[in-house]
Amino acid sequence: MEHRLADRVRALGGPVAVAYSGGADSALVLAAAARVLGPEQVLAVTAVSESLADGELLAARRLADDLGVTHLTPRTHESALPGYRANGPDRCYFCKSEVLDTIAALAHEHGFETVATGTNADDAADPYRPGIRAGRERGIRTPLLDAGLTKAEVRRLSRHWSLPTWNKPATPCLASRVRYGIEVTPYRLARVDRAEAAVRTLLAEAGLQVTDLRVRDLGDRARVEVDPALVSRAAALPALGEVLAAAGFAALPHQVEPFRSGRLNTEP
Structure with a gap:
């Protein structure tokens, strides 16, 4: 499991920006990238908007600091998008599009051409994940999914690495x-x-x-x-x-x- 993930991180081919919410999945991607590529080759980017629960940003920043990874926190403006505000079943597509476009642009400014998310194998099997389509359309990398890691395996490996997020409950937007x-x-x-x-x-x-x-x-x-x-x-x-x-x-x-x-x- 650990080796599978390391192989997928190496396959990213160089510096990587991680779309980092602070949850268990993106935290594991961030930690794996820091271990395999080195902290200086990794950028953590947390999108900040009204949809981020209070307190989540502080916890995310602590872990990024512990990993020695630069952490950026751009504002996103999904609430300005009619498709997001309308709140249909495809709402997550509009939100994720805004978030990933913002992260990719900021990553490019800092010399990072590859963006990765914490999408795992269970997420890909869930029929209610329109945000995944936004990532595919933009060529976003998914090392957990590519390594075949399920949520249970994410938590198991996170615990093995002593990440504080190993048992963190899911905190969707x-x-x-x-x-x-x-x-x-x-x-x-x-x-x-x-x-x-x-x-x-x-x-x-x-x-x-x-x-x-x-x-x-x-x-x-x-x-x-x-x-x-x-x-x-x-x-x-x-x-x-x-x-x-x-x-x-x-x-x-x-x-x-x-x-x-x-x-x-x-x-x-």
């Missing part, structure tokens, strides 16, 4: 919390971000350690999704409605249900 067909706006994204942070704090104060947490904006209501074992206890917290209201969901009812990744992809 905040727009993924908004039901398709509801316009994505900076206000909605900020509201979801505030709500998730507040609910996580509330659960921790109640002694409930949550791994996966989402606050979904369903238009007419908010849905809090947590680990299945925590649903009944989270729903029973008297202050849950208060923290959601303070975050911006005051006029909407809420429900608490088990977390399921990609749930909005399969709902009408």
Whole structure:
């Protein structure tokens, strides 16, 4: 597994810019590139916009610093794209196009002609990944996918290398919390971000350690999704409605249900 990934990184053929979200997948690509090519041959680029959850950038910067890799954080403007704001099932295509175009242009300015992402073998098998098409159209490299690494293998190798992201829960962009067909706006994204942070704090104060947490904006209501074992206890917290209201969901009812990744992809 480790050797397969190293071979795919060498096959990149030289300096590489990594589209680096700070999640487990892109962190492993960044670490592998730094190990195989040397930190000076690697550029980490994290796109910053309203869709990036608060706190993610700081954690990403820490790891890049630990790896000795230069880390750039350009602003992206996907919210200016009608296709992104319309929030159809192809929203991720427009977002990823903006992000990758921005990263590629910045990488070129710094002498890096190759851009790689953390797309893994499981991602490629998921029918709800329009962002992957944007990468293919732009010739973006995918060393994890090329090495055949699944998410489980990404976590296993990350743990072997003592990367702090080895067990980090998936943290997709905040727009993924908004039901398709509801316009994505900076206000909605900020509201979801505030709500998730507040609910996580509330659960921790109640002694409930949550791994996966989402606050979904369903238009007419908010849905809090947590680990299945925590649903009944989270729903029973008297202050849950208060923290959601303070975050911006005051006029909407809420429900608490088990977390399921990609749930909005399969709902009408």
